Amino acid sequence: MKKTLARWAQDIWYKDHFIGVWLCPLGFLFCDAVRFRKLLYRLGVLKKQTVPVPVIVVGNITVGGTGKTPFVVWLASLLKEAGYKPGIISRGYGGLAESWPQRVDENSNAELVGDEALLLVRQTACPVAVGPVRADAANLLLAQTDCNVIVSDDGLQHYALARDIEIAVIDGERRFGNGYCLPAGPLREPIDRLQSVDFRIVNGAEKEDEEYSMQLIGDRAINLATGQQKSLEDFSTVECHALAGIGNPERFFNLLATAGISCATRSFPDHYKFERHDIAFNDDKPVLMTEKDAVKCTAFAGSQHWYVPVKAVLEQGFSERLLNLLKAKNNG
Known part of the structure; x- marks a missing residue:
């Protein structure tokens, strides 16, 4: 609702x-x-x-x-x-x-x-x-x-x-x-x-x-479960899921698209309280999310879950x- x-x-x-x-x-x-x-x-x-x-x-x-x-x-x-x-x-x-x-x-x-x-x-x-x-x-x-x-x-x-x-x-x-x-x-x-x-x-x-x-820039993804880091370019050759529970989810999805990543996207309200089923999909495709969302998902994230940190440049x-x-x- x-x-x-x-x-x-x-x-x-x-x-x-x-x-x-x-x-x-x-x-x-x-x-x-x-x-x-x-x-x-x-x-x-x-x-x-x-x-x-x-x-x-x-x-x-x-x-x-x-x-x-x-x-x-x-x-x-x-x-x-x-x-x-x-x-x-x-x-x-x-x-x-x-x-x-x-x-x-x-x-x-x-x-x-x-x-x-x-x-x-x-x-x-x-x-x-x-x-x-x-x-x-x-x-x-x-x-x-x-x-x-x-x-x-x-x-x-x-x-x-x-x-x-x-x-x-x-x-x-x-x-x-x-x-x-x-x-x-x-x-x-x-x-x-x-x-x-x-x-x-x-x-x-x-x-x-x-x-x-x-400008907000982000060029890497970090695995929630293992801490492994990858370049965003590594995800451009596979299909991914992307989710965002922030004020303007489209900004995050556009960042991924600019990096050449093809994602099925899912938006949630700002400050959404994520549960396990919100980030679970019936496949093994990588799931990309914002760092703000990741702090609420770490406890139940798996090896397919990654977050993308961004940095402000003035x-x-x-x-x-x-x-x-x-x-x-x-x-x-």
Whole structure:
């Protein structure tokens, strides 16, 4: 049922704009509610919490995946190379822990802390904490580690946490769909929200004015059961299955197609809780999946299951501009 509703919503937002027009009044109400909530924070009616280190927020204004997680991994690496000690906080979406905030390590259960948090800690080797109140997660890291900058993953709409730098990641292929707010369209906030962020990153397409380009690259696959690595080119001579439970599954399937891999594809809702039968097929063909999905499938994966890690590559010059702004915020 959830899978069907997700696909229906995607069709309305990105393909069948006619139905979106009929839902416009609800979208306008949503936009008004978002603007009013933001005004309450600006006036101090709703209080923002601050932490004693710089906070960099990475997020988007649309529902679904835009490439935030690979960007956060890239950002954490950049900060470490520049001499910072970053800590990462996130909502822990889908996590079922009984208490919050939660520290995350490489052995954490994705069902408790969320798939993205587990992926982040494994890829960055940074301290990670999750919880619905981001300031609590940040303070947990500050109390238990020596981190001196906080990166808030998917925190653009979490105004309860004060921030020093805002970075919005945009899906370059789908952009903003029909341009309407929920439920008529995919927008969490009106498009003009982007005018107030410090940087706009466009994933996978040509950038527009005042935007920076990002590409996701992946050229190898890793076996979930054995850890064996293969070039993606090795799969171009055989038929494969491909599955994805991310915000934009087509991006992953297109990556495989670009590598010359022929796949029967299967899409699942973002943050889908995979079970054994979801990744089982009545043949011996290789099954390719994203790394985000793999963290939830390792326990019951077999030798035919492979995941494809991707890496973000940012345009030249962006790193310097970001680090200069962070330095200015620190000195200010």
